[in-house]
Amino acid sequence: MKTLRNIDKGCALLKHIVRQGHWPAWEPTTRIIVDSYHYINHQVTDHLCQAWCNPAPLNGDAPNLVVVVNDKQGNPYYKRAFNTQACEQLNAWIGGFLTVLNQMTVSNFNLTMHVLLFIHTQRVIAKQEEKKRKQEAGIEVVGSDEESEDEEDSESDEEGSEEEEN
Numbered sequence: 090m091k092t093l094r095n096i097d098k099g100c101a102l103l104k105h106i107v108r109q110g111h112w113p114a115w116e117p118t119t120r121i122i123v124d125s126y127h128y129i130n131h132q133v134t135d136h137l138c139q140a141w142c143n144p145a146p147l148n149g150d151a152p153n154l155v156v157v158v159n160d161k162q163g164n165p166y167y168k169r170a171f172n173t174q175a176c177e178q179l180n181a182w183i184g185g186f187l188t189v190l191n192q193m194t195v196s197n198f199n200l201t202m203h204v205l206l207f208i209h210t211q212r213v214i215a216k217q218e219e220k221k222r223k224q225e226a227g228i229e230v231v232g233s234d235e236e237s238e239d240e241e242d243s244e245s246d247e248e249g250s251e252e253e254e255n
């Protein structure tokens with residue numbers, strides 16, 4: 090089983106590792122994937138990104154990345170198993186604390202990170218429960234796609250995350 094590394098510019102990192110001749114050492118244990126938005130933007134122009142960094146390949150070579158779920162009519166469809174956008178957004182949110190975190194001792198840093206992640210998790214769970222309550226009450230949930238659960242955390246970060254692509 091390979092370790093999956095979801096990295097924003099994973100394809101650039103992969104290219105670097107290959108150019109340096111280190112990929113044979115990494116390849117048996119590691120698969121580098123990119124964020125889903127990055128993949129959509131990059132798959133046409135970057136063959137390496139398209140071939141190796143797909144966050145949800147349907148060819149069966151990384152079955153842990155794709156799950157089968159049913160839509161509202163009960164029809165099965167493939168869905169990304171991991172919400173890479175949520176990871177991006179969480180990273181961006183934590184990035185807002187970077188200046189403070191950089192000044193901390195290791196033990197304070199560890200404690201603060203645990204507290205931040207705990208708070209974040211509580212907020213996500215609260216949002217999910219609110220959404221579920223609304224759905225059960227028959228209230229139309231705007232943007233009900235699960236992928237967008239965290240979007241309000243980082244409206245500005247999303248815009249910035251792909252800026253350096255080309």
Ligand SMILES: [Zn+2]
Pocket residue numbers: 100101123127128131135138142
């Ligand atoms: Zn790429």
